[in-house]
Amino acid sequence: MTQRLLVIEDEPTLSRLLSYNLTNEGYQVTVAENGQLGFDIAAQGEFDLILLDLMLPGMNGFEVLAKLRQMGVKTPIIILTAKNAEEEVVQGLKSGADDYITKPFGVAELLARVAAVLRRSTGIEEREPQQEQDEAKISLGPLAIFPDKYEVVLNGEAITLRPKEFEVLLYLARKPGVVLTRDDLMNSVWGFDYIGGQRTVDVHVSSLRKKLELDPESVHIDSIRGVGYKLVVNKKKGALHG
DSSP states (O other): OOOEEEEEOOOHHHHHHHHHHHHHTTOEEEEESSHHHHHHHHHHSOOSEEEEESSOSSSOHHHHHHHHHHTTOOOOEEEEEOTTOHHHHHHHHHTTOSEEEESSOOHHHHHHHHHHHHHHHHHHHHHHHHHHHHOSOEEETTEEEETTTTEEEETTEEEOOOHHHHHHHHHHHTSTTOOEEHHHHIIIIIOTTOOSOTHHHHHHHHHHHHHTTTSTTTEEEEEETTTEEEEEEOGGGOOOOO
């Protein structure tokens, strides 16, 4: 089945180039020239991936991204950012973007990132049946993780996590107390073909920490400088159960 892509881009030349190259690659492409229209189309239609420019007139890309995620739209989103705009990238990833492309970019990079994100999004669905058989719940003291439901409960209170945040926590929780490198996390959560940098891992871990602050004495994520991260659990409050 042909995969459907939505391009939300106000610059006519760039939107035409995006549409042309993606169509030639075999995708079905819909173009929206402003944020409000893009939001309306994304909210109503079923797309496999969205390419979203951040600097849009009216409703900007950050607003579109935040509103779609608030509505529960889980379609993978790649944001288009300006050169040397690290703050934009960080804000976009924190708001729920799956990847980013920095302008100017080449056709090869564009197609590679689109293909990689689409593979990861479908790969998650392919892995879920086996995960459901392997483990219905992981318990770490006051922390309970339900892999098949993408749900997390801490001290009886549900914690809302974005998909990639959940996958980072799940990977850490399967090896509590073990130092896992950024490469470990990158390869497990984003895949070996992910083109983005390790900054993506740091952003998601930072966001996770804030959401786990409900009970930092029982569960927290430690940074091991120059290496990676480990999930630390108060041993007196529970152990790992598959």
